[in-house]
Amino acid sequence: xxxxxxxxxxxxxxxxxxxxxxxxxxxxxxxxxxxxxxxxxxxxxxxxxxxxxxxxxxxxxxxxxxxxxxxxxxxxxxxxxxxxxxxxxxxxxxxxxxxxxxxxxxxxxxxxxxxxxxxxxxxxxxxxxxxxxxxxxxxxxxxxxxxxxxxxxxxxxxxxxxxxxxxxxxxxxxxxxxxxxxxxxxxxxxxxxxxxxxxxxxxxxxxxxxxxxxxxxxxxxxxxxxxxxxxxxxxxxxxxxxxxxxxxxxxxxxxxxxxxxxxxxxxxxxxxxxxxxxxxxxxxxxxxxxxxxxxxxxxxxxxxxxxxxxxxxxxxxxxxxxxxxxxxxxxxxxxxxxxxxxxxxxxxxxxxxxxxxxxxxxxxxxxxxxxxxxxxxxxxxxxxxxxxxxxxxxxxxxxxxxxxxxxxxxxxxxxxxxxxxxxxxxxxxxxxxxxxxxxxxxxxxxxxxxxxxxxxxxxxxxxxxxxxxxxxxxxxxxxxxxxxxxxxxxxxxxxxxxxxxxxxxxxxxxxxxxxxxxxxxxxxxxxxxxxxxxxxxxxxxxxxxxxxxxxxxxxxxxxxxxxxxxxxxxxxxxxxxxxxxxxxxxxxxxxxxxxxxxxxxxxxxxxxxxxxxxxxxxxxxxxxxxxxxxxxxxxxxxxxxxxxxxxxxxxxxxxxxxxxxxxxxxxxxxxxxxxxxxxxxxxxxxxxxxxxxxxxxxxxxxxxx
Numbered sequence: 001x002x003x004x005x006x007x008x009x010x011x012x013x014x015x016x017x018x019x020x021x022x023x024x025x026x027x028x029x030x031x032x033x034x035x036x037x038x039x040x041x042x043x044x045x046x047x048x049x050x051x052x053x054x055x056x057x058x059x060x061x062x063x064x065x066x067x068x069x070x071x072x073x074x075x076x077x078x079x080x081x082x083x084x085x086x087x088x089x090x091x092x093x094x095x096x097x098x099x100x101x102x103x104x105x106x107x108x109x110x111x112x113x114x115x116x117x118x119x120x121x122x123x124x125x126x127x128x129x130x131x132x133x134x135x136x137x138x139x140x141x142x143x144x145x146x147x148x149x150x151x152x153x154x155x156x157x158x159x160x161x162x163x164x165x166x167x168x169x170x171x172x173x174x175x176x177x178x179x180x181x182x183x184x185x186x187x188x189x190x191x192x193x194x195x196x197x198x199x200x201x202x203x204x205x206x207x208x209x210x211x212x213x214x215x216x217x218x219x220x221x222x223x224x225x226x227x228x229x230x231x232x233x234x235x236x237x238x239x240x241x242x243x244x245x246x247x248x249x250x251x252x253x254x255x256x257x258x259x260x261x262x263x264x265x266x267x268x269x270x271x272x273x274x275x276x277x278x279x280x281x282x283x284x285x286x287x288x289x290x291x292x293x294x295x296x297x298x299x300x301x302x303x304x305x306x307x308x309x310x311x312x313x314x315x316x317x318x319x320x321x322x323x324x325x326x327x328x329x330x331x332x333x334x335x336x337x338x339x340x341x342x343x344x345x346x347x348x349x350x351x352x353x354x355x356x357x358x359x360x361x362x363x364x365x366x367x368x369x370x371x372x373x374x375x376x377x378x379x380x381x382x383x384x385x386x387x388x389x390x391x392x393x394x395x396x397x398x399x400x401x402x403x404x405x406x407x408x409x410x411x412x413x414x415x416x417x418x419x420x421x422x423x424x425x426x427x428x429x430x431x432x433x434x435x436x437x438x439x440x441x442x443x444x445x446x447x448x449x450x451x452x453x454x455x456x457x458x459x460x461x462x463x464x465x466x467x468x469x470x471x472x473x474x475x476x477x478x479x480x481x482x483x484x485x486x487x488x489x490x491x492x493x494x495x496x497x498x499x500x501x502x503x504x505x506x507x508x509x510x511x512x513x514x515x516x517x518x519x520x521x522x523x524x525x526x527x528x529x530x531x532x533x534x535x536x537x538x539x540x541x542x543x544x545x546x547x548x549x550x551x552x553x554x555x556x557x558x559x560x561x562x563x564x565x566x567x568x569x570x571x572x573x574x575x576x577x578x579x580x581x582x583x584x585x586x587x588x589x590x591x592x593x594x595x596x597x598x599x600x601x602x603x604x605x606x607x608x609x610x611x612x613x614x615x616x617x618x619x620x621x622x623x624x625x626x627x628x629x630x631x632x633x634x635x636x637x638x639x640x641x642x643x644x645x646x647x648x649x650x651x652x653x654x655x656x657x658x659x660x661x662x663x664x665x666x667x668x669x670x671x672x673x674x675x676x677x678x679x680x681x682x683x684x685x686x687x688x689x690x691x692x693x694x695x696x697x698x699x700x701x702x703x704x705x
Contacts, residue, residue, distance in 0.1 A: 047094030351375030518542025
């Protein structure tokens, strides 16, 4: 299949969804003199450089250029680094991450498995000798040392490149020091495995033993000469990795941190700052109870600071728990039917604000991101804002409708805003609340503006986005394409321009596209998110409710309805055509979770429980069990199943088991295997042609010309 080089699918793939060239990963120096960030040189350049901006005059300069540092040589990534990038959904190249000392004068990063340090004031970078491949290097707060992981060992070196040594070495091939285990990186938001003390004299280090975890083999049938990949995958109901935590001095002396690991095996969050003792958040396996623990670094003993319990589950949130500068515990909690910010034991927010993350904590206030809660007068559909919160009240920092986040230190804030009327995102540097500079973005303009209507559908007021073709008259009924993710952690109805580009492109092929964020998706209230407990199929009920409600006020032809989705959305698309053929007439299931017993522990057990204790929950939400295929075989609805053969998150066994079950039931379907493709689809030709093949399938299946 061929297309012109400037087609939307090709440009969408080449620019990684128009994200390349946009500044990201901001760090602000405490004195406000520097803003550090990553950015590639153009909208088609995958290789990011490390940049520094001076807020005083807006001047930008390169602190580290990956091409210069490698002398033009090609990048080589270790399997461990590839796995880390897959967990974080990182599709870029060059410098994809960095860490700094506390003064933000020194940065360290790994490039092609080699260790580099950059002097941010001088704008110079150099390689530090190290045994590779290097993973996750982090300077000490005082800038004298860099700690990093290589071959499963935690190592430390001086910033001048001397005295490199191992502080902790793995006892076997199944053990690592200083890395996050699969489940922490994929589901808990904890991507790191070691933390420096504020005094730079020791570290907290996670020891991970994967020995108990079941081994899976992931191979590429298109390359039978290649060895399969050996993956320790903790499927629901099976053993997790064993995680311990040690205080390790620069001389290698270690003290184990003790807590009831049998009752609370999940190490969800670690915080170590000058404001207090090291702080841990540990969770029970069923995620209904958790402890906030303060650590005595000298003895390794812990004391309980706070305990939480919830009859359904306890969520994890970015940026918390942490200490305030005055030594009070900062956390986000579900209280009184709302998601609130709490300092000490005092809630600082109420039902009008649904808090999503803590962005920064200062002496004067706490910077958070959040959206309108159930108690808000205006639902502000799809909007996420930045707020300053203290005991005097709440003040919104981001003023225009959109999706906003921020990074702050001292009196300088980097406010990153994506709005409906402007392509991409804009990064503004604010000093004392006033714009001091705007960080240049080299991201390409998509060349289209989504014709999106943000609304609510049905009695549950389900947040929805409706997109019509650019040239549509607004009245003629159109075949419908439901385009959801529809599950936890993945809102799709956003008040942002680029969030709807692909949906608009599908609309321009002759569809009315509907995106609905039903129960289980984040952003409204704890009860809304937890409504899927032990029954994920309510996600499908809400897609149907939204569709039928919107048809009363929008030109939707309910006799021709298709649905497409990826991952959770892929499962939802498969469920739709199997369970509700009276509503859906075709579906595209991309990388679908078809049998939840094959998905990981922390995610799946949160929503469906232990498969041994709640087999009925797994059966009801499965596409491959007898219950999953219990819908009548007629009317038959066309289904395309798409899956990457190299996917180590939702393994291809999901698609193969669904295909086998459909074949056994006598149900025709199509399977599109993607050789060498993981859960992401970063390959340009694959990503481009995948969009084109989906349109072709939809038109064939719905009888469109």
